[in-house]
Amino acid sequence: MLFKHLPDEIFQALSGSNRALIEAVLTDLAEIFYDHAEDPIKDKSTIIESIEDTLHKVDTFAWHDDQKESFESPKTIHDYALRIYHRLVNTGWLVEEQELYRVSVLMTPQISMLLRSLVEISRHGKRNYGATVLSILSNLEAVAKQPKERGVTLRQSAEASRDFSAHLNQILLGIRSLQKELFASRDPKAIVAGFFDLFVEGILIADYKTIKTSNNPFRFRRQILELTQDFLANPETLGQVAQCYVDQQLITMAEAQAMVEKDCRDIMQTFGNIEQRLERIDEYRYRLEKRAADTARYMDSSRPGMANKIAGIISDVAKYEKLPILKEVVGARFVGVSSAAQPTKRREPPPPRIMTPTEVSADAIKIRDRQRRFHEARQVTIPKMQSYLEKQMSLDKNKHILDFTIESVEDFVCFDHLRYIGSLGVTAKKLEDYFEIHFTNQYLDVHGFVECREFNVVRRSKA
Template sequence: MLFKYLPDEIFQALAGSNKQLIERVLIDLAEVFYDHAEDPIKDKSTIVESIEDSLHKMDMLSWQEDNKDAFDSPKTIHEYALRIYHRLVNTGWLVEEQELYYISVLMSPQISMLLKALVEISRHGKRNYGATVLSILSNLESVTNSPLERGVTLNQSAEACRDFSAHLNQILLGIRSLQRELFASKDPKAIVSGFFDLFVDGILIADYKTLKTSNNPFRFRRKILELTQSFLSDQEVFKRICQCYADQQVISFSAAESLVESDCLTIIQTFSNIEQRLERIDEYRYRLEKRAADTARYMDSSRPGMANKIAGIITDAAAKSQLPMLKSVIGCRIVGMESAAAPLKKREPPLPRIITPASVSQNAIAVRDSNRRFHEARQVTVAKLQGYAQRQLGENKEKHILDFTIESVEDFVCFDHLRYVGSLGINAKQIEEEFDVIFTDKYVDVHEFIECREFVVSRRSKTC
């Protein structure tokens, strides 16, 4: 049952005449019991002092006896604190444990969880979606890198997605209910104040503006979907994750398989339809902002919605053959440019544009490839020089310059740099150790292609 682990009188304290005092005290006691750096078992005097501190923050104290007890109403802060303390103990919020003359106070796990949930509902704090999405992505990347050791973090990502999805539903329903409340109100001040107090401070997402920028937190959505789908498609990784689930959660392998599949489908479903849900939230947000802006604009000139009313009057008047005389409103400035001004229309996002790759002609590709091959042919490397010299000498010990052949650009570059092997630096030492270039003072014309000093290339002896 839903209330199986809760005392029957648990909500009597919050339903009586003193519920405002009890509520304020419970909110402050939540911080006392949630202090993770201290012992969860507190001394009775500490709890009573905490209740007194909470009462000091209140402007006015008034205690109403629900059961018509014979006790007098409390007169001091300490008496108020003791009355509230006993009320919390009697209804099951606090549990006393006595050891000799020492009384300690604690809060059972079920009551602690209930109080934490109630405090979160009352505060309804904003969420930072960027941190949530990044934590999910980080967990999925750790699963990808180490599925057997860190596969269980997939379950944490799924839980974060469920919480994230539930928060989106809360925002949507909260805006919808707030819209009904504000639209039904006739007080301009209540409409404007309700918009800022209930919507901007209570419901709006903390990093809502970033959702409309290029640096929005959902830019990692595709990466998250790809990683999650890879877990289901890769059988080897899927088995390792299931084994990690089975080891960490002490369940059977078949149960782990169904749990892993359920977690993956949760993540995929959450991030697949996120755009549609955000569009609905944005539509309700626009209606609220439009109503608040309309109310603020007409607050000093006329009633909200006057533009539509004036349009209706003009339409009705145009249907009559003779205009009615408005003697009672002569001299009153109810119709004018200020009161009939219409709010700005909603800006529609630009239509998506299909990006197509620019086509490159085959001639341009051929010219680019030929230029690249030409530059590669002009590059001089030790391997090219050594291979050219070995190919030209063959089995001969030496070879004259006129016996060298030049059949390509690579051959010409190697032939031209072969004369300067001694000045090519450390990289050419390997060629100098294998070949010796001997020059003469005579200039010759090689194949009517280049004129240079005559030289002979000979192989060095290995004993040298």
Template structure:
């Protein structure tokens, strides 16, 4: 039976007149009992203090006596906390254990699982798909690499895929129900408020915008499908994964083989039809956004101070089975042709384009290499300049300008910069300490390359 592990009175606390207080207390008690770093068995005083903290956060407190009780209604926060605590104990949510004078409070595993499920339902909303898809891919890659040791992680990937698929279905059904609710509403404010509160904050996917980008969470879908199909197509790999199932779960080989095949097919089915399901979600999302945008546009397309009047006009007109004939409406500025809203066009995605790598010709590569070498040759560095001077001077104490040789672009650049050694900065001080450039007032033509002032390079003495 579904409820054979739960007390018969478990839901009485949530069905009475005080269920709002009970729900708020249970919601906070879930965090108290789910604290992984502390003992799950709590002191009675700690639980009562936690209930008091929850009641302090509530705006109003009111206790309704569902049945005739011998004691009076609570007056203080502490009285409220005691009454709620005893209600939870009597209905089976909390269990007391007494050791001498010490009373401890705990939750049974079944009650803890029930409360955890209820809290997850209440918190159900935005979810990040990128982390889910990456975890599935990581587990499948681990299985493919170490099938005998980590093959059992395939079941975790399959379970994550099923939860992922179920969440997509919940989003689709949630948007459909929200669409029917908003479309049946005649209150513009309720339509706009419902769109933002229920859809944007509650149903919309956390990383929905990334689905339409290159960094979308489904870009690894091909690798996931390849791994799952390889597990079914490769007999050796399938045998290793099945044997890991047998060893870890202590089941027969045939049962493990059936589980492996089912897990692989569930993964393939989930990620094969993901596009169609996302398109349906996008279609309903577009309708909701268009309805909310049109409603907001009609409310705001007016002169200052006329939004409430227009909202009242729309609300009053919606009460008639047949719209009344209104005169002089077109000439009115706030509901006339000037304020008529145009329906927003739906943006169609661009057609798919086959990406082909561009091939670079051999001539272009050679030209680029020549340009790179030429630019490197033109760069002046202290190391190049010092090497050129040492090679030209050798052991000579001095050398005339006409005795220098120019055999390459590097030599020409170094020769041309010999005249500016003193202005090359701190890094050229080493060259100035070793050589001195002495100029004259005469200009010479050097090797038909450059015309400059005559100079001699003199090696400075070590003294």
């Protein structure tokens, strides 16, 4: 049990009249003892200075003597710090160790774990689960690739999944209790302030807005479920991961297999029903937002909460068998359209639509292929031109323009660009090294395709 490892007086410091001061001091002391780069054993003077710094940050404080002590009533900040220090030592939060004239202060492992947990509870707020889901996916992928070496990371993924599931439960219960608290309040300022302070700043997930988008943190859920199911369906992989558990935790093979199966099923259970849990959270969130919006609408009105009052009137009237006749207030119009206005209704998501692929006709496919081949034939590339020249020149060293043949679109494009080899860029230098083109001032009609200047293609000597 918990109290077997803790002193009996451990919670006395947090239950007295000075618990606010003690809480502020312990919160700051936690940062000092959690500094991993320094020695966990501190000097007494360091602890006293830290307590004094905390008291300087507190606006108003007064010490209440819950029990008679040998110390005099504190008058200065240093006296307050000494009184709080001795209270923490007497109740077991701090442990003193003396070596000659040097007094050191430390926390036992149990006290340190308790303080860490209390600080985490007090700072419980928003969390970002995009990185958590990505780390789970990366760990599972590492296990799938190297089950013998990385099998132990499956345990870390399961722990992260269980922590994520527990946090969702905390959000759901927190919203539910907050809803009851706000619905019971009749103070508009308290309702709006509680909504923003307790819900928006304290309970809501940091990346909640991205849940309904394509970039949501749970878009890798399918891959996580598939990898986990593959582990359970593949006996070889399951045995290798279990062997890694045996080597790391020094347990039997049967215990390791049971542990691996439990971890896999916890991951599957967490990510398998996440949509239903998020829908429940979204339902409670909508009720809270509606309550806050309704309250904010009437904060500047002289009749806040009129919608709830009208609902109560209707409920009371429904108890009568015959409706009462109110003759004196018929023309008063104390209930109107503006007094019972409600926030906009919740937008329901559109129903799912089955996507069916459209069939493309065979004629359209043929036309598309012809167009693609035609555009490819019109493209001018250096390999095409080099192949055309090699085929036309063959073993000849010199060839006239009228001796070239044009049999296809590719041949026409290559022939038409022979006269522009010098302006085709650096890649055309290779053709200039092998072939030289000599132009004349006479224009010729070549095979009825193109009219251009007469030229001769000469194969260079290095070719």
